Amino acid sequence: MIGKRIGSILSGLAMILFAILVIAVDEGYYFVLLAYLCVLTGAGIRYIHYYFTMAKFMTGGRYVLYRGILMLDVAVFAGTLNDVPPIYIMVYLIGLLAFSGAVDIFRAFDSRRVHARWKMKLFRGVITLLLCILAVISLKETDAVTIIYCLSLISNGGMRIINALRPAEVFVIQ
Amino acid sequence: MNGDFHYYATYCAAVIAGYSHPEAMDICYCAQFVDHCTKTILNSINGPEYAATTQLQSEMIDMKTDKNGLREITRIWASFHFLPRDLYAERPGTTTRYLKKYRMIAGPNGDLVKDTVELAKNNTLQAVGIAMHVLADTWAHANFAGTPSFVINNTDNYFDELIPTDNGFKRRHIEFGHNPAAKENPEKGEYTASIYQASENSIMNLGHGRAGHLPDYSFIRYAYVPAWNDYYEIIKDNPHDYLHAFAQMVYALQYLRGMSSSFEKDTYAWEAVAPYEDEIKRLIAVRRTDDTEDWKALGERITGQTIRPFRLDEYFEEYRRVSKKDRTDTFLEAFFDAAMDHKNMIIQRIVESGNDIAGKPVNLDSEGSR
Numbered sequence: 001m002i003g004k005r006i007g008s009i010l011s012g013l014a015m016i017l018f019a020i021l022v023i024a025v026d027e028g029y030y031f032v033l034l035a036y037l038c039v040l041t042g043a044g045i046r047y048i049h050y051y052f053t054m055a056k057f058m059t060g061g062r063y064v065l066y067r068g069i070l071m072l073d074v075a076v077f078a079g080t081l082n083d084v085p086p087i088y089i090m091v092y093l094i095g096l097l098a099f100s101g102a103v104d105i106f107r108a109f110d111s112r113r114v115h116a117r118w119k120m121k122l123f124r125g126v127i128t129l130l131l132c133i134l135a136v137i138s139l140k141e142t143d144a145v146t147i148i149y150c151l152s153l154i155s156n157g158g159m160r161i162i163n164a165l166r167p168a169e170v171f172v173i174q
Numbered sequence: 175m176n177g178d179f180h181y182y183a184t185y186c187a188a189v190i191a192g193y194s195h196p197e198a199m200d201i202c203y204c205a206q207f208v209d210h211c212t213k214t215i216l217n218s219i220n221g222p223e224y225a226a227t228t229q230l231q232s233e234m235i236d237m238k239t240d241k242n243g244l245r246e247i248t249r250i251w252a253s254f255h256f257l258p259r260d261l262y263a264e265r266p267g268t269t270t271r272y273l274k275k276y277r278m279i280a281g282p283n284g285d286l287v288k289d290t291v292e293l294a295k296n297n298t299l300q301a302v303g304i305a306m307h308v309l310a311d312t313w314a315h316a317n318f319a320g321t322p323s324f325v326i327n328n329t330d331n332y333f334d335e336l337i338p339t340d341n342g343f344k345r346r347h348i349e350f351g352h353n354p355a356a357k358e359n360p361e362k363g364e365y366t367a368s369i370y371q372a373s374e375n376s377i378m379n380l381g382h383g384r385a386g387h388l389p390d391y392s393f394i395r396y397a398y399v400p401a402w403n404d405y406y407e408i409i410k411d412n413p414h415d416y417l418h419a420f421a422q423m424v425y426a427l428q429y430l431r432g433m434s435s436s437f438e439k440d441t442y443a444w445e446a447v448a449p450y451e452d453e454i455k456r457l458i459a460v461r462r463t464d465d466t467e468d469w470k471a472l473g474e475r476i477t478g479q480t481i482r483p484f485r486l487d488e489y490f491e492e493y494r495r496v497s498k499k500d501r502t503d504t505f506l507e508a509f510f511d512a513a514m515d516h517k518n519m520i521i522q523r524i525v526e527s528g529n530d531i532a533g534k535p536v537n538l539d540s541e542g543s544r
Contacts, residue, residue: 053269054374057276058325058401064372115353116369 008164015157019150029089029146030082036096037078044072090145094135097152101128120166124159128152175314176390179416181206181484182469184306186476187420190446191427195479197299201427204303204509205310206484208254211513215486219493224517224536225510227254227304239322239375245533247380248321252278252532253520254304254513255311256320256381259284261527274531275326276402278319282312282418283439286523291426291437293519294512300505301512302430306423308516313419314389317400317408318382321531324374328401329384335363336395336409348396350386358387360394360461392416392458392465416458421447450476514538 018035021028047068055061074096081089104125111118131152138144184205188198211227229250237243252258259281265273287309294305319326333350336343350367358365368383382389388396389410397409421442428446429437447454450472457468473481489505501507518535525534 050374053271054275054325057265057268057272057404058328059399059403059405060328060330060401061325111352115351115356 005164008160012157012160012164015153015160019153019157022146022153023150027086029086029093032093033078033081033089036093037075040071040075040078044068044070044075047071087139087142087145090135090142090149091139094132094145094149097149097156098129098132100156101125101132104128120159120163124156124163127159128156131155175310175416175419176464177206177209177484178464178466178469179310179314179392179419180209180307182466182473182481183420184303184310184423185481186450186469186473187306187423188427189473189476190450191424191443192431192433193427195477198473198477199482200299200505201303201306202481203484203488204300204512205307207486207509208304208307208513210486211509219490219506220498221493221506222510222514224538225513226250227513227517234377234380237377239377242533244322244375245531247377248278248532249517249521251320251381252280252524253320253517254308256280256315256318257284257286257290257308257312257520258319258524259286259312259316261286261524261529272325274529275319275321275323277527277529278321278323278531279326279402280312280318280320281316282415282422284312285439286520287312288437288439289519289523290516291429293516294430295437298508298512300509301516302427304509304512304516305426305430309423309426310419313415313422314412315382316389316415317403317410318385318389320381322375322377322380324372324376324379324401326400326402327379327381327384328370329398332407333385333398334396336397338395343395345397348388358463360391360463387463388412391463393461413455413458417451417454418442420454 014035018028018032021031025031045068047064051061051065051068055064058064078092081092102125104121106125108118108122108125111121131148135145135148135152138148181202185198185202188201189195193201208227211225212230213223213226213233214230215221216223216226227250229247234247237247239247256278257280258278260279261277263273263277263279265276268276290305290308294301331349333348334345335348337346346363348363348365350365352366352369354366356364356366365386365388367386368378370384371378373379378384385396385398388394389412392412395409395411395413397407399405399407421444424443424446425434425441426437428434428443444451453472457465457472460468470481493501493504493506496504515538518538521532521535524532
């Protein structure tokens with residue numbers, strides 16, 4: 001669990017750093033794209049390796065394979081975006097963030113159904129999604145889109161860090 | 175299993191097997207203490223950390239789940255609560271990595287149970303108590319592994335309770351809640367379990383967490399699909415298993431008292447249990463989460479003595495009062511010795527099977543107690 005906490009804090013800090021990069025550095029979004037490419041490729045390969053060595057023999061294990069393939073797919077697609085107008089890169093990045101916001105919302109409702117903690121997840125998901133929608137509405141203004149995207153990265157990163165520092169809700173049957 | 179079985183039922187088994195009231199009290203205290211002897215408790219009384227037989231939630235929450243952390247977790251849980259049934263189990267077509275975890279699945283009547291009981295022969299009552307806890311848990315915790323593993327210990331939504339009716343059983347779907355503070359209600363079928371966590375080494379995937387407390391309720395029968403069983407359903411019949419656990423404990427205790435020359439697997443003291451079998455079946459079958467009162471009443475009726483309630487710190491003062499070199503004669507020192515010997519024995523067996531999942535046994539002379 002301590003590994004998970006550290007991971008969440010690091011990913012939160014990374015999101016905030018990316019937001020700064022995108023604003024401060026010319027074409028900073030390429031760094032974000034590169035980070036997505038590396039992280040998703042690594043995660044995809046890890047999941048696929050885990051499937052073939054372990055989850056293949058498990059009831060329902062094929063979902064691990066699907067997850068790995070999906071991640072690899074998203075990573076490969078990110079890698080092909082180096083030669084397109086920046087606005088398309090922004091749309092892609094906003095799309096990824098919106099997807100994570102939607103997943104947070106679904107997870108929040110699922111957690112609520114089984115009486116686990118859900119409010120922070122829902123809040124994070126809703127804020128992320130709203131900012132992404134705002135960014136899409138402002139698509140004609142590239143600067144505005146960039147700033148709104150960075151704001152949602154910062155808020156998302158900040159909430160990840162806050163969540164990581166909360167007492168863990170762990171339910172271990174002994 | 176819970177305190178009602180580890181403490182009171184073990185007492186009953188001990189007196190039926192011929193132990194005296196004071197001996198049975200020592201045995202059942204130790205059987206129950208296995209569920210409490212954590213590093214935290216040991217540190218509070220300056221006991222040897224290696225003697226830990228369980229872990230607190232708070233100890234596990236912030237534990238690293240790297241190789242050493244996993245070994246630390248596995249040593250404790252596989253040794254005392256999820257004794258592996260078959261360290262040489264085969265599953266064709268799987269990888270070595272998978273087999274290492276597959277072979278940790280617990281179950282009754284494995285070779286390690288025989289080793290556990292034999293280790294307690296001509297040993298202290300503390301060793302006997304530990305052996306009884308381990309034996310009982312092989313029945314309750316069967317089909318789960320004492321090592322964090324998503325691919326072994328996970329379960330899915332296919333979880334039905336089998337409720338007895340006049341002509342068989344009816345199935346009622348179990349939807350687990352995940353609120354640790356929620357009270358369970360067997361009448362309404364409201365149970366809690368650990369949350370789904372698709373991470374191989376997460377502690378949420380340790381033992382029977384994904385089945386909640388169901389393995390520890392004597393009355394319940396349920397059908398589910400464990401992650402390792404290739405989509406086949408398993409029916410867990412706790413009333414059957416608890417009765418067999420009790421009868422096997424009596425048999426083991428008779429062996430340890432010298433009433434038989436060997437301990438064989440899949441053997442039960444049905445003759446000795448017979449006078450009490452109907453009552454035990456009845457009390458096991460009652461839909462409740464705690465059978466303490468009935469087990470206590472049975473034990474007190476058999477001996478005519480009062481079974482004092484389990485008090486965790488019963489022997490702490492005695493242990494704290496003496497200096498380290500004078501601890502040899504204390505009650506708890508004997509427990510710690512027996513726990514460390516048992517843990518080392520199990521780890522050694524796991525190592526001999528070619529599995530490094532629990533690390534290596536330690537040199538007990540360097541662990542402080544001896």
